[in-house]
Amino acid sequence: MRDVGVKWYNPSRIITYLLLILMTFLSVFPFYWMFVIGSNDTSAINKFPPAMIPGTNFFVNAQKVFDNIEFFRAIMNSIVVSSLITLSVLFFCSIAGFAFAKLEFKFRNGLFVFLLATMMVPSQLGLIPSYMIISKLGWINSLNAVIVPAMVNAFGVFWMRQYISATIPNELMDAGRMDGASNFRLYWNVVLPPIRPALATLGLITFMNVWNDFLWPLVVLKDRSVHTIQIALRTLNGAYYQDFAMILAGTFMATLPILVVFLIFSKQFIAGLTEGSVK
């Protein structure tokens, strides 16, 4: 939609694009710089002015990372934890959202308000007793400690409920019931297919949140063999002698998978995020 008579070099447009370019630069530069440092040797960074273009030392630094932490093990742990939680969240949140949106039962609204209220409770509040429960269960240093408490969450239920209310007409439900479909069949055959975009978004959000989670894994996963990538990175950073080139090479490698996932699904992700927030 082009306004008639407004030239491209209109000053306010130039300012707009300049601001956007600055914004893009600020967003992207830290990623770039992470790679610059990660691919130079440490002495190059200690120079003043610092190196500004990527070097050739990336694989040397990467090798140092592998020597210091169990990098691939940590990545695998992160993949396992994130995938299992994502699958579980998608199932339990969507079916609960379906119940809150489309099934009539006593105390439904009260329970939903309660669910919303639980989102206000910071996870730190229950940190110590949760730790005790996990240690009673013998799950310290087990991935279960991270997976089980995160299998379903209030935000996901809320999100799915909003989306299902807005997209599935009651007539569709009634038609299904006429055909004698059980509630689970309705959920599986009538509700799930049209809400796939919302599932994709919730899945991505969940996957990224779990991948990036820090405090709880830090508390319950102490042994190196069960570290997630974030905890492994912290170990890398906490070494007595800080080899910045190595640390940032590790950070780069740890960020790469999630960056790729995001770039592949970005359209769906942002569209879903904005849709969900307005609904």
Place this chain on the structure above:
Amino acid sequence: MSAKVELKSRQDLGVTKKTLKQTTRDHISGYLYISPFFILFGIFGVFPIIFTAYISFHKWNILGAKEFIGFKNYQMLFTDPIFWKALGNTFSIWIISTLPQLFMALIFAFILNQAFLKGREFFRLAVFLPNITSVVAVAIIFGAIFGQQYGILNYLLSFFGIDPINWRASVIGTHVSIAAMVMWRWTGYNTIIYLAALQSIPKDLYEAATIDGASKAQQFFHITIPMIRPMIIFTVILSTIGGMQIFAEPLMFSGAGGGAIKQGLTMTLYLYEEAFTRNSFGYASAIAWVLFLIIVGFSLINLFITKRIKSAE
């Protein structure tokens, strides 16, 4: 008795037995489908909250026996200078990070919503990108950016004749560095939320205003801001809750304990240290409860302000 009457009348109206069964079925499936959340929340939500309160009235480290001491942990907390420092740090970082962040997000969203804009998809992606980075990665990268000797920021500042700043050593330097991490990670997220809100405003509102002779600025303050206010409130609440719980950034930037003069010690970091470094579970639980009450207090204030703005209209 009355139920029977109702039952009869419904049957008279031609409601068959099957629909009655349907409501029972809906009840069973309804409770069944929502039960996983409530069971899990019971175990890892309700119980820990109550138990945290219980522990907070005890003196307890993990090895020794529990000893009931009433409100002593709380009394100690309120006279503990380190706690006040942590509280002050948390608030300082929260304000330095939230205000500019939301303001910038609003501007970016406004720019991204311009009708003539080309490449909107690309810029939207670019502004959102930092949000996918982990807190740990952000802390490491910004730790390098804010380094004293080799940091790129000090290098840039040297062009303006500013001597290298030891960001880590000073209180304000630490807060600014940590706030920069939060801002970098969250401005894009808020931009996207605001942009969505802007796009949901019906175009004819602006057209009508233009016909009535309202200027662009008037339109902004009388149409745009009121229409996206729910989203602004949403983001304020979200960043408040997030800001009060800030943990990974200070831990990574200032190290355990929050640095030499506790310049990076936040409430959650203090909680973590007390619980898992010093094993004083009772004291840490008291911190957890105070933190929780502060967050609830904030949310109530937010709600109150929202209501007042609404009723003022």
